[in-house]
Structures are given as C-alpha cells and as structure tokens.
Amino acid sequence: MDTYELNKWAGAVLAAGLLLMVISEIGNLVVHPKTLKETAIAVAVPEEAGAPSSPAAPAEKAVPLPELLAAADATRGAAIAKRCTSCHTFDKGGKNLVGPNLFAVAGRDPGKVAGFSYSSAITGLGKPWSWENLDAYLNDPKGFAPGTKMAFAGVKKSAERADLLAYLKQNHDSPPAFPAK
Numbered sequence: 001m002d003t004y005e006l007n008k009w010a011g012a013v014l015a016a017g018l019l020l021m022v023i024s025e026i027g028n029l030v031v032h033p034k035t036l037k038e039t040a041i042a043v044a045v046p047e048e049a050g051a052p053s054s055p056a057a058p059a060e061k062a063v064p065l066p067e068l069l070a071a072a073d074a075t076r077g078a079a080i081a082k083r084c085t086s087c088h089t090f091d092k093g094g095k096n097l098v099g100p101n102l103f104a105v106a107g108r109d110p111g112k113v114a115g116f117s118y119s120s121a122i123t124g125l126g127k128p129w130s131w132e133n134l135d136a137y138l139n140d141p142k143g144f145a146p147g148t149k150m151a152f153a154g155v156k157k158s159a160e161r162a163d164l165l166a167y168l169k170q171n172h173d174s175p176p177a178f179p180a181k
C-alpha cells in the first residue's frame with residue numbers, strides 16, 4: 001500500500017467518524033434528551049396487602065363512615081400504617097421525616113406541625129382534620145388537596161382507612177369522638 005492509498009483509507013475512516021458525530025447530534029436535536037423537572041426520590045412503600053383489584057372487580061359497597069369506624073380496629077390500623085412509616089412517625093414527639101409527625105393530627109388544623117414545611121395545598125385547606133376529612137384525604141390525597149406534596153396514591157379500601165383512623169385516634173392525647181352511627 002503506498003502513502004496515497006493509506007491517506008485515502010485514513011480519510012475514509014475520518015469521514016465515517018464525522019458522519020457518525022453529525023448523525024448523533026441530529027438525533028439529540030430531534031429526540032430532545034429528557035431532563036427531570038423534579039428531583040425524583042425513591043421511597044419504599046410496601047405493596048397493598050391482598051389480591052390486586054382488577055378493573056372488572058365489582059365496586060365496593062358503600063358503607064357509611066360511622067359504621068366503618070364503629071367496626072374499626074387500631075391493631076389492624078397499625079399494620080396498615082406501615083404504608084406510611086417511610087414518611088411519617090405516629091408517636092408523641094416523633095420526628096418529621098419526608099412527611100410531618102402525625103401524633104394527634106385528628107381534630108386540629110392542617111399544616112400545624114412545627115418545623116415541617118408544608119405545601120400551600122395543605123396549609124390552605126381551610127378546614128380541620130375531622131375524621132371525614134382525614135378519610136377523604138387518605139382515600140385520594142391529590143383529589144382532596146390538589147397539589148399536595150404527599151406522594152402517596154391513597155388507601156383505597158374504606159374498611160382499611162377506618163382501621164387507620166382508629167390507629168390515629170390511638171396516637172392522640174384527646175382525640176375527637178368518632179361520628180355517631
């Protein structure tokens with residue numbers, strides 16, 4: 001191979017390299033590499049217990065909250081509260097984690113735990129944490145308080161929410177009474 005031949009090959013290799021660079025640049029322009037808008041924090045949330053509910057499952061029969069609360073059980077609630085403990089403590093004087101400490105939350109105004117920085121979705125709710133409001137928030141956090149930074153899908157089974165409320169009632173100095181049947 002003479003020098004001219006070598007140069008031809010070297011040139012071809014260079015040209016191929018350049019072409020690749022150009023193609024990948026165009027690729028970037030066309031596809032827009034994604035940047036995350038918010039910082040993603042992975043939080044381990046235990047799976048919902050029990051069988052996955054299929055969309056074809058019959059709708060849950062609506063039992064009124066007072067009735068559910070009359071049958072609620074704080075011990076079962078403690079087990080369900082494990083879904084919250086990656087973000088919340090429930091004991092008196094417990095630390096704020098990703099979410100505020102939840103001791104004695106029932107009956108008080110939203111967004112009152114000292115040292116926790118709430119979203120305006122919570123501080124602007126304008127109604128106290130009655131049992132009904134807690135039930136609604138825990139069923140569908142983003143539906144009840146649009147814009148809340150509680151990244152939690154909710155507890156979809158109303159009987160499980162009632163157990164959870166019984167657990168919140170237990171973690172309280174002077175809890176409000178459950179609504180009468």
Ligand code: HEC
Pocket residue numbers: 043045080081083084085086087088098099100102105109110111112113117118119120121122134138147148149150151152155164
């Ligand atoms: C991924 C973390 C996370 C999980 C899981 C979570 N929460 Fe929260 N929670 C938060 C955050 C963050 C806030 C503050 C929301 C805001 O300011 O918008 C909050 C707020 C709340 C509040 C309002 C407190 C107050 O002082 O006004 C209640 C009540 C609550 N959570 C209950 C629960 C319960 C009960 C569970 C479990 C069934 C749960 N949360 C699961 C993060 C979480």
